[in-house]
Amino acid sequence: MDSAQSRWLGPDVIEAELKIRAALLAGDFTGWARGDGHFLREDLARRPQRLFLVRLGDTWHVGYMTISDLVVEHGMAGVVDNRVRWHNLLGVLTSLRTSESDVRLGFRPLDEAARRAAFQAITPMTELVYPFVQHRTPGHELTGEGWEVDAAEAALLDLGEEHIRRYTRELFGPRLAEAASDIVAYDPACSTGRFLSDFASLNPARIRTVGQDLSPQMADLARARLERVHVGDAEQPAVAPFSVDILFSRFLNAEVVSTAQARRILPRLALTLKPGGTLVLLGHTPLLLDAADLADTGLRVVQTTARQDDHVFQYYVCHTQRLRSA
Amino acid sequence: MDSAQSRWLGPDVIEAELKIRAALLAGDFTGWARGDGHFLREDLARRPQRLFLVRLGDTWHVGYMTISDLVVEHGMAGVVDNRVRWHNLLGVLTSLRTSESDVRLGFRPLDEAARRAAFQAITPMTELVYPFVQHRTPGHELTGEGWEVDAAEAALLDLGEEHIRRYTRELFGPRLAEAASDIVAYDPACSTGRFLSDFASLNPARIRTVGQDLSPQMADLARARLERVHVGDAEQPAVAPFSVDILFSRFLNAEVVSTAQARRILPRLALTLKPGGTLVLLGHTPLLLDAADLADTGLRVVQTTARQDDHVFQYYVCHTQRLRSA
Numbered sequence: 306m307d308s309a310q311s312r313w314l315g316p317d318v319i320e321a322e323l324k325i326r327a328a329l330l331a332g333d334f335t336g337w338a339r340g341d342g343h344f345l346r347e348d349l350a351r352r353p354q355r356l357f358l359v360r361l362g363d364t365w366h367v368g369y370m371t372i373s374d375l376v377v378e379h380g381m382a383g384v385v386d387n388r389v390r391w392h393n394l395l396g397v398l399t400s401l402r403t404s405e406s407d408v409r410l411g412f413r414p415l416d417e418a419a420r421r422a423a424f425q426a427i428t429p430m431t432e433l434v435y436p437f438v439q440h441r442t443p444g445h446e447l448t449g450e451g452w453e454v455d456a457a458e459a460a461l462l463d464l465g466e467e468h469i470r471r472y473t474r475e476l477f478g479p480r481l482a483e484a485a486s487d488i489v490a491y492d493p494a495c496s497t498g499r500f501l502s503d504f505a506s507l508n509p510a511r512i513r514t515v516g517q518d519l520s521p522q523m524a525d526l527a528r529a530r531l532e533r534v535h536v537g538d539a540e541q542p543a544v545a546p547f548s549v550d551i552l553f554s555r556f557l558n559a560e561v562v563s564t565a566q567a568r569r570i571l572p573r574l575a576l577t578l579k580p581g582g583t584l585v586l587l588g589h590t591p592l593l594l595d596a597a598d599l600a601d602t603g604l605r606v607v608q609t610t611a612r613q614d615d616h617v618f619q620y621y622v623c624h625t626q627r628l629r630s631a
Numbered sequence: 632m633d634s635a636q637s638r639w640l641g642p643d644v645i646e647a648e649l650k651i652r653a654a655l656l657a658g659d660f661t662g663w664a665r666g667d668g669h670f671l672r673e674d675l676a677r678r679p680q681r682l683f684l685v686r687l688g689d690t691w692h693v694g695y696m697t698i699s700d701l702v703v704e705h706g707m708a709g710v711v712d713n714r715v716r717w718h719n720l721l722g723v724l725t726s727l728r729t730s731e732s733d734v735r736l737g738f739r740p741l742d743e744a745a746r747r748a749a750f751q752a753i754t755p756m757t758e759l760v761y762p763f764v765q766h767r768t769p770g771h772e773l774t775g776e777g778w779e780v781d782a783a784e785a786a787l788l789d790l791g792e793e794h795i796r797r798y799t800r801e802l803f804g805p806r807l808a809e810a811a812s813d814i815v816a817y818d819p820a821c822s823t824g825r826f827l828s829d830f831a832s833l834n835p836a837r838i839r840t841v842g843q844d845l846s847p848q849m850a851d852l853a854r855a856r857l858e859r860v861h862v863g864d865a866e867q868p869a870v871a872p873f874s875v876d877i878l879f880s881r882f883l884n885a886e887v888v889s890t891a892q893a894r895r896i897l898p899r900l901a902l903t904l905k906p907g908g909t910l911v912l913l914g915h916t917p918l919l920l921d922a923a924d925l926a927d928t929g930l931r932v933v934q935t936t937a938r939q940d941d942h943v944f945q946y947y948v949c950h951t952q953r954l955r956s957a
Contacts, residue, residue, distance in 0.1 A: 340926030363690045363723055397689055400923055401762045403729065404890030411923055436727045564730030597726055597737055600666030 322372035322384055329371060329392040334414045342399060345369055346409045353408050353437035354559055354591045355385060358398065360434070361426050365398035367412040368433075375465055386465050387590055388616040389433060391424035408437050424617075429608045433619050435591035438559050459523065463499045465589035466555070470503045472613050472620065473585070477507060477551075484511040491515045491549040493539035493574060494556035498527030501553065505531075517543045540570050542577045551583045558588035567593040572602050578625045586621035599623050648698035648710055655697060655718040660740045668725060671695055672735045679734050679763035680885055680917045681711060684724065686760070687752050691724035693738040694759075705790055712791050713916055714942040715759060717750035734763050750943070755934045759945050761917035764885050785849065789825045791915035792881070796829045798939050798946065799911070803833060803877075810837040817841045817875040819865035819900060820882035824853030827879065831857075843869045866896050868903045877909045884914035893919040898928050904951045912947035925949050 328336055337343045345367065347353045357368040370385040371393060400411030415423065427433075481488065488511050492501040495516030505512040514531040517539060518524045524536045535543030539556065552574055557567040571594060578584060584604060586592060596606045604623035611620035654662055663669045671693065673679045683694040696711040697719060726737030741749065753759075807814065814837050818827040821842030831838040840857040843865060844850045850862045861869030865882065878900055883893040897920060904910060910930060912918060922932045930949035937946035 340923055340928075341932075342923060342926070344923060358727065360725065365689075365691060365724070398691070399686065400758070400921065401684065401760060402921060402923070403762055404764055404919070405766055406891065409923070432726070434727060437729055438731060440731055565732065593730070595726065595728060597666055597668060597670060597728070597735070600668070602666075606667075 318384070319372065319377065323377070325369075326371040326392070329369070329395070332414075332417050332420075334395065337395075337412075342411050343396065343414055344400075344409055344411050345395075346407060347437070348407050349403075349437065349440040350406070352384070352439070354435050354439060356408065356410055356435070356437055357389070357393075357591070358410075358434040358436060359394065359423070359427060359431060361423055361431065366423050367395050367398050367410050368393045369395055373465075375461075379461065379464055385590065387588060387618045388468065389424075389618060390616050391421045394420045394423050396420075403437070427610060427612070427617050429610055429612070432596055432609045433617065434595065435619075438564060438593060459497045459526070462496060462589055466500060466587075468613060468616075469587055469589070469611075469618070469620070470500060472611050473500075473504055473553075474507060475613075476611075476622075477504070481507045481512065484508055487511055487513050488550045489513045489515065489544075489548060489579075491517075491542075491544055491552045491577060492531075493517045493542055493552070493554065493577075494519070494561075495527050495531065495534065496523055496555075498530035498534065500555060502530035504553070515544055515549075540566070540573060542573055544577050546576050547579050549577045549582055550579055551585065552578060554584065554586045555588060557586065557594055558590045558592050560590055562593065564593045568598065571598060575602050575604060575625065580625055581627035582625050584621075584623050584625075586623070587619065592619050592621075596621065644710070645698065645703065649703070651695075652697040652718070655695070655721070658740075658743050658746075660721065663721075663738075668737050669722065669740055670726075670735055670737050671721075672733060673763070674733050675729075675763065675766040676732070678710070678765070680761050680765060682734065682736055682761070682763055683715070683719075683917070684736075684760040684762060685720065685749070685753060685757060687749055687757065692749050693721050693724050693736050694719045695721055699791075701787075701791055705787065711916065713914060713944045714794065715750075715944060716942050717747045720746045720749050722746075729763070753936060753938070753943050755936055755938070758922055758935045759943065760921065761945075764890055764919060785823045785852070788822060788915055792826060792913075794939060794942075795913055795915070795937075795944070795946070796826060798937050799826075799830055799879075800833060801939075802937075802948075803830070807833045807838065810834055813837055813839050814876045815839045815841065815870075815874060815905075817843075817868075817870055817878045817903060818857075819843045819868055819878070819880065820845070820887075821853050821857065821860065822849055822881075824856035824860065826881060828856035830879070841870055841875075866892070866899060868899055870903050872902050873905050875903045875908055876905055877911065878904060880910065880912045881914060883912065883920055884916045884918050886916055888919065890919045894924065897924060901928050901930060901951065906951055907953040908951050910947075910949050910951075912949070913945065918945050918947070922947065 396412035396414040608622040699712040722738035722740040934948040
């Protein structure tokens with residue numbers, strides 16, 4: 306991607322990131338103490354999407370994403386994946402300010418017991434809110450080909466989604482094992498097809514896989530794994546309206562599209578679903594849409610967050626309205 | 632100013648704004664209902680500074696500035712002044728999201744009794760937080776002459792500060808009436824000098840007024856009211872370091888400077904203060920700096936919000952450290 310992104314991968318950056326993670330694990334907030342409080346500050350042009358908020362009751366907690374083992378062990382691009390652990394929660398929100406170029410969150414640190422308790426209090430309907438998106442400098446806007454990636458990048462994205470694939474299998478496995486009729490599963494930006502083929506393994510006899518990707522090369526790769534693959538922009542879904550049982554949207558995050566694109570695309574995706582169909586919104590990094598956007602599109606949100614092992618992550622499940630029986 | 636701003640003054644806009652104010656007074660939030668909740672949305676290029684937050688305990692309340700009578704009765708530019716009334720509080724913050732181009736706050740509406748109670752719970756140390764600043768489109772950035780205004784605009788600014796002048800007299804009157812030695816009062820962007828001369832009326836024999844303005848014409852106007860007036864940029868204070876007893880900063884708001892400028896200017900202003908000196912930060916519209924910025928500059932914040940009549944407004948009072956006696 307651009308030069309700012311490759312800088313994140315330098316050994317000095319990784320070392321600094323590992324120190325941040327160690328400080329948060331140790332509950333050492335001195336690095337964020339300033340004036341009369343504690344503050345996280347991020348440039349809007351750098352990584353404002355590292356900052357997140359979690360509302361528990363009416364108390365807003367401040368979170369900070371830390372470096373993923375995927376970076377250290379596999380050289381994954383970017384620094385963070387989408388997994389939130391207890392140490393990513395820092396304290397209670399005390400101030401909030403954005404400027405033309407940065408964002409600053411104030412927090413009152415909590416001790417480890419309170420941070421762990423807050424982490425445990427996150428339910429499937431608690432939203433992990435990443436309120437700030439990267440502002441691209443003029444000349445670095447995403448183009449229509451923004452989500453085209455090469456095979457090596459795709460392999461790393463696959464790795465970044467490993468835990469999400471497992472979660473998906475465990476969530477949908479029981480009900481799909483006994484499906485009585487065909488299930489049409491659609492991935493409008495399917496990349497290598499890995500995610501959808503993994504899902505289809507839950508019931509290969511019943512799950513009909515339909516992929517689509519902007520990149521002809523990626524579509525070729527996906528054809529080895531999926532039953533039908535279309536080349537094309539997800540803004541123009543290749544499937545008929547009201548034809549899909551379950552749709553996996555894995556690309557509406559900041560690295561791939563703009564918020565404006567994501568908002569434009571969501572209703573078009575929703576339109577491909579059968580009445581009572583399911584839309585799953587996930588991403589290997591923070592999403593650009595949230596429960597309010599989904600509800601605004603007429604979808605009924607039944608889950609916003611997944612919990613697995615020692616972490617939670619954004620995982621939205623929602624349904625279209627079922628037709629009333631006549 | 633630019634064309635967007637003059638549009639705010641059209642009769643259709645004023646009518647729409649009066650409707651918003653009437654709806655908030657009536658507790659009618661249907662205009663903000665969307666999907667499964669209530670949402671305020673503002674374009675970053677329009678008026679995101681209308682949105683404000685108030686933290687009471689650890690509960691964040693959402694606020695929305697409404698049209699000022701100054702607009703309706705006096706044709707003041709812009710729509711809002713800095714006064715917050717009970718009806719400007721809407722409810723409890725439930726979601727928060729910014730994009731490249733807008734900001735969206737979700738809220739759970741409160742009834743009138745709860746809104747009035749929240750308004751009454753605002754103390755002198757509760758901050759009125761305006762977290763979002765206007766993002767100017769390329770070509771419309773503020774220049775170094777950004778805070779130059781003509782005499783007619785200055786007269787309207789005077790009007791917009793009338794309540795602030797009165798509050799200032801009432802806050803400082805008692806202690807200044809009995810001043811035993813000279814008090815140096817400095818206004819680094821004094822405009823017509825009206826504010827500082829009004830302050831000096833509290834004790835004309837003791838208060839020494841020093842004004843400064845970027846505009847030679849404005850400085851000429853101010854000379855009729857103030858003892859000393861310098862022409863020059865507030866980034867280069869015309870007074871000596873450690874020479875000022877009380878400094879009134881009235882220009883660090885979004886219509887006048889950028890956040891980057893405001894942050895650069897604040898420490899320079901603070902440096903002009905005597906040990907134990909006072910800095911008052913106010914503005915006819917939302918400020919770009921807050922208690923965290925003041926504390927970060929080494930100032931001790933003793934007040935953030937003023938209450939007067941039926942309203943509250945941002946009014947920061949802080950002190951430099953006193954010298955320890957030898």
